[in-house]
Amino acid sequence: MNIIQATSEHLNHLVPLFNGYRVFYRQESNKTAVKTFLKERLTKKDSVIYLAYINETPVGFTQLYFLYSSVSMKPMFILNDLYIDKNYRGKSIGASLINKAKDLCRQKQYKGIIIQTENTNPAQHLYQREGFVKDTDLTFFWTNK
Template sequence: MTIIQATTEHLDDLVPLFDGYRVFYRQTSNLNSVKAFLKDRLTKQDSVIYIAYINDIAVGFTQLYFLFSSVSMKPMYVLNDLYIDANFRSKNIGTILINKAKALCKEKGYKGLIIQTEPTNPAQHLYQRLGFIKDKDLTFFWKNEQT
């Protein structure tokens, strides 16, 4: 398995995975919008995307967004997206992608990682096994109904 940081050159590999991720979260498939969204993220470099490959086949990805903690005055990442193609699950790909994100935080001296996911996501046990702790302070969300 190979893990690489995605660039715009990897869009064709990333688009079907990201679309599958969105469908998993009950969104309508839209390859054109997915491609435009990911191209924008990669061009603006406002996220870090790692792709997992097995035998030159893209099998999973994770996307990290930048955040800052005002209290500790340190940067951190939110691991907002993690998806493994259904045909490749239970092969430790999620663990390897998360560990890659942890290594990036250590390398940069960042405070840590926040994972944003639905409370019913079956990957909850994976996050806890990898040392993530449920944080009861991060429980509120305001949604702009105009978007």
């Protein structure tokens, strides 16, 4: 397995994975919108996307966004997206992507990583195995409708 930080050159490898990720979360498939969204993230550099390959086949990705803690006055990441192609699950790809994100966090001396996911997501076991702890302080959300 090889994990790289994605650039605009990897856009065509990311689109099917990100589209699959959205479909997993019950969104309609829309590869055109996905491509536009990812191109903007990569161009503006407002996120870090790691892309996992096995034998030159893109098999998974994670996307980290930047946040700041006012109390600690330190930056941190939110791991908002993690997806592994269903044909490659159970091969430690998710753990490898998470560890790549942790390495970046350590390298930049950020406070830590927050993961946002549904309560029913089976990947919660993976997150706990990788040292993440449920945080009861993050319990409110407002939606602009």
